[in-house]
Amino acid sequence: MADELEPLGRSSEMKANNHVVIIGGGPGGLAAAKTLARKGVSVTIIDENPDLGGQYYRRRTKGTTELVGDYRVDGTHLISSVKKLGCTILTDSYVWGISNDKRSLLVENSLLGKSTRVNFDFLIVASGGHEIQYPFTNWQSTKVMTPGMLSRLVTVDAIEPNGRRAILVGSGPFLLAVTSHLIDSGVVVDGVFELTRPYRLTVFSMLAVFFPAKCAQFLHYRFKLFSNGVKLTQGSRLRSVQDSYDGITATFDKRSGGEQVVVESQLLGVGYGFKPNSEVLEILNVERGESTSFGHFYPRVDRYGRTSQQNVFAIGEVSGIEGFKSAMVGGVLSGQRILRDIKGVKGFASMYVTLVHYLRSIYEELFAKFLKKLYRIDLEDFPLLDPEVLLCRCEGVYASELDGVLSQCESDMAYVKAETRIGMGLCQGRMCGTALGIIVKKKYPKSISPGFSIRIPFRPVAIGSIIALESEENRDYIDG
Amino acid sequence: MSLEYGASSSEIREVTQLVVNGKSYDACVGESLLGFLFQNGISSTSVNLVTKEVRFAFCGMGMCSECEMIDENGSILRVCQTSIRRNMTLTSRGI
Numbered sequence: 001m002a003d004e005l006e007p008l009g010r011s012s013e014m015k016a017n018n019h020v021v022i023i024g025g026g027p028g029g030l031a032a033a034k035t036l037a038r039k040g041v042s043v044t045i046i047d048e049n050p051d052l053g054g055q056y057y058r059r060r061t062k063g064t065t066e067l068v069g070d071y072r073v074d075g076t077h078l079i080s081s082v083k084k085l086g087c088t089i090l091t092d093s094y095v096w097g098i099s100n101d102k103r104s105l106l107v108e109n110s111l112l113g114k115s116t117r118v119n120f121d122f123l124i125v126a127s128g129g130h131e132i133q134y135p136f137t138n139w140q141s142t143k144v145m146t147p148g149m150l151s152r153l154v155t156v157d158a159i160e161p162n163g164r165r166a167i168l169v170g171s172g173p174f175l176l177a178v179t180s181h182l183i184d185s186g187v188v189v190d191g192v193f194e195l196t197r198p199y200r201l202t203v204f205s206m207l208a209v210f211f212p213a214k215c216a217q218f219l220h221y222r223f224k225l226f227s228n229g230v231k232l233t234q235g236s237r238l239r240s241v242q243d244s245y246d247g248i249t250a251t252f253d254k255r256s257g258g259e260q261v262v263v264e265s266q267l268l269g270v271g272y273g274f275k276p277n278s279e280v281l282e283i284l285n286v287e288r289g290e291s292t293s294f295g296h297f298y299p300r301v302d303r304y305g306r307t308s309q310q311n312v313f314a315i316g317e318v319s320g321i322e323g324f325k326s327a328m329v330g331g332v333l334s335g336q337r338i339l340r341d342i343k344g345v346k347g348f349a350s351m352y353v354t355l356v357h358y359l360r361s362i363y364e365e366l367f368a369k370f371l372k373k374l375y376r377i378d379l380e381d382f383p384l385l386d387p388e389v390l391l392c393r394c395e396g397v398y399a400s401e402l403d404g405v406l407s408q409c410e411s412d413m414a415y416v417k418a419e420t421r422i423g424m425g426l427c428q429g430r431m432c433g434t435a436l437g438i439i440v441k442k443k444y445p446k447s448i449s450p451g452f453s454i455r456i457p458f459r460p461v462a463i464g465s466i467i468a469l470e471s472e473e474n475r476d477y478i479d480g
Numbered sequence: 481m482s483l484e485y486g487a488s489s490s491e492i493r494e495v496t497q498l499v500v501n502g503k504s505y506d507a508c509v510g511e512s513l514l515g516f517l518f519q520n521g522i523s524s525t526s527v528n529l530v531t532k533e534v535r536f537a538f539c540g541m542g543m544c545s546e547c548e549m550i551d552e553n554g555s556i557l558r559v560c561q562t563s564i565r566r567n568m569t570l571t572s573r574g575i
C-alpha cells in the first residue's frame with residue numbers, strides 16, 4: 001500500500017503532456033488503462049476503494065483469498081496486468097471536486113486524511129453507479145440492505161451461510177444475478193419480488209431471436225430459481241418491514257388488486273436498478289443525454305465515450321449502459337480514441353480492435369435499450385409514502401414532514417432540502433434523492449426534476465483536506 | 481469468519497484482537513471487516529444522531545455512510561471499505 005501512496009505527493013507536479021487520468025478502477029476504467037498503458041501512455045487510476053476492481057471485479061481481501069481462494073480470476077489478471085504496465089494507482093482516494101480551471105481533480109486519501117490535486121490532459125470518468133432506493137416503513141432496519149451488499153457478502157467476503165435466509169425486492173435483471181449468487185453460497189432465498197412485469201413468454205421469444213446469448217443467461221437464472229423452489233412474484237410493491245426476533249416480516253401490495261402478501265425471512269435486499277455516480281460530469285457541465293423518468297444525469301456521449309467537453313470521456317455504468325461487458329468495451333474504445341488523438345493514425349491491428357469493439361458496443365447498447373423498456377418503472381408503480389416512513393435516513397426526516405413543504409415548493413428540490421434537511425446528511429441524498437424526485441414529480445407531473453444540485457465537496461471530506469488546499473486559488477470554489 | 485477454519489492455515493494467517501463496542505473478538509489480519517461483523521452477528525455500526533436508531537451497513541459500496549465507525553485513533557472509517565488491522569478498537573459512530 002505504501003508504495004502505491006507514494007505517487008500522491010508527486011502527482012501535483014505531473015506535467016507530462018497527454019497524461020490520462022481515470023476515475024474508477026472498475027471493469028471500464030481497467031480496460032481503458034490497459035489499452036493506453038500498453039502503448040506507453042502515462043495513466044493514473046483513482047479509486048476510493050482499498051483495491052482496484054470496482055463493483056464487478058471487487059477483490060477479496062488477502063486474508064479471505066488465502067482462506068477460500070480467489071474470486072473472478074479474470075479480474076485478478078486484468079488488475080495485475082494494469083499494475084505491471086506501470087500505471088500510477090491511487091487507491092483509498094476519493095475525487096471530491098475539480099479545480100477552477102477544470103484541469104485538475106481534488107483527491108482525498110482517506111487513510112491519510114489529506115488531499116492533493118491530480119492534473120489531467122485527458123479525463124476518463126468510469127465512476128460507475130449505485131443502487132436506486134424507494135423508502136418503505138422501517139427500511140432503516142439493520143436487516144435491510146441493498147442486493148449489491150448481500151451479493152458481496154456471499155461472494156467477495158465469502159461469509160458462511162449458516163442457515164441464513166433472504167428475500168430480494170426491487171427491479172431489474174440484477175435481482176436474478178444476486179439471487180443466483182445467494183443460492184450458490186447456500187443462503188435460502190424465500191422469494192424474489194419484481195416491481196414490474198417483465199417475465200413473459202413473448203419477452204423470452206424476442207430475446208431468443210435477437211439476443212440468443214443473453215436469453216440463455218436469463219433462462220439459466222430462471223431455471224436456477226425454479227429448481228431451487230424460489231418463487232418469483234411480479235408486480236408487487238413493498239410497503240413495510242417489521243423486525244421479528246431473528247428476522248423480518250415484509251408486507252407487499254399487489255399492484256393490480258388490493259390483497260396484501262406477507263413474507264417472513266431473515267434479511268431483505270432491495271434496489272430498483274442503478275443510478276450514475278455523475279458528480280464529476282455534472283460539475284464539468286457536460287451536456288446531458290436523453291432525459292430519464294427519474295431525472296438522473298446521464299451524459300451525452302458518442303460511441304467512444306466522448307462527452308461535450310473536450311478530452312473528457314464517460315464510459316461504463318456512469319454513461320448509462322449497465323453490465324461489466326459493455327463497461328469494458330467502452331474502456332477499450334475510449335482508450336483507442338485517445339491513442340488516435342495522441343499518436344495519430346495507427347496500424348491495422350488497432351483498427352481491427354476498434355472495429356470489433358465498435359460493433360460489440362452497438363450490440364450492447366441495443367440490448368440495454370431492450371432492458372430499459374422491459375423493466376420500465378412508471379411513477380405510479382411507486383406508492384405515496386405513509387407518514388411514518390423515514391425518507392432521509394441520514395438526517396432522520398419522516399415523510400410526514402413533507403406535508404406543507406411539498407405544496408409550497410413548486411417542484412424545487414432545493415427548497416424542500418432547505419426546509420426539511422432532506423439530502424443534507426452524510427450520503428448527500430444518494431439514498432433518498434431519487435425518491436424525493438419521484439414524490440415531487442407525482443405532485444407536479446409537468447415539472448422537470450433535475451435532482452439535487454451537485455456541490456463541492458461531493459461528500460464530506462476531512463477538514464484537514466480542505467485546509468491543505470486552502471491557500472490555493474480554488475478555495476472560493478469550495479462550498480460550505 | 482470462524483476460527484477453526486483459520487487455525488488450519490495459521491502459518492499464513494495472523495490472529496489479532498478486534499474490539500467492537502467494548503467486546504473482544506479473535507479476528508484475522510487482512511480479512512474483510514464488513515464480512516467479519518456480519519458473520520459474528522454484530523449489527524450496529526452507527527447510531528443515527530436524530531432518530532437514535534441503531535444502523536448497520538446498508539449499501540456495501542461506500543455510498544450510504546451507515547457503516548461508519550470510529551477507530552482507536554478517533555478516525556472515522558467505513559467498514560465496507562476496510563480490512564481488519566492489528567489490534568483494532570472500534571466504536572459505533574454516534575454512540
Ligand SMILES: Cc1cc2nc3c(=O)[nH]c(=O)nc-3n(C[C@H](O)[C@H](O)[C@H](O)COP(=O)(O)OP(=O)(O)OC[C@H]3O[C@@H](n4cnc5c(N)ncnc54)[C@H](O)[C@@H]3O)c2cc1C
Nearest residue numbers: 024026027028048054055056095127128316317323324327
Ligand atoms: C454486487 C454487484 C454484482 C454485479 N454483478 C454483475 C454481473 O453478474 N454481471 C454484470 O454484467 N454486471 C454485474 N453488475 C454490474 C456491474 O458491476 C457494472 O455494470 C460494472 O461494474 C460497471 O463497471 P464500471 O467500470 O462502469 O463501474 P464500477 O465497477 O462501478 O466502478 C466504478 C468505480 O469508481 C469508483 N468511484 C466512483 N466515484 C468515485 C470518486 N468520486 N472518486 C474515486 N472513486 C470513485 C467506485 O468506488 C468504483 O470502484 C454487478 C454490480 C454489483 C454492485
Ligand code: FES
Nearest residue numbers: 540542544545560
Ligand atoms: S455500507 Fe454504505 S457506506 Fe459502507
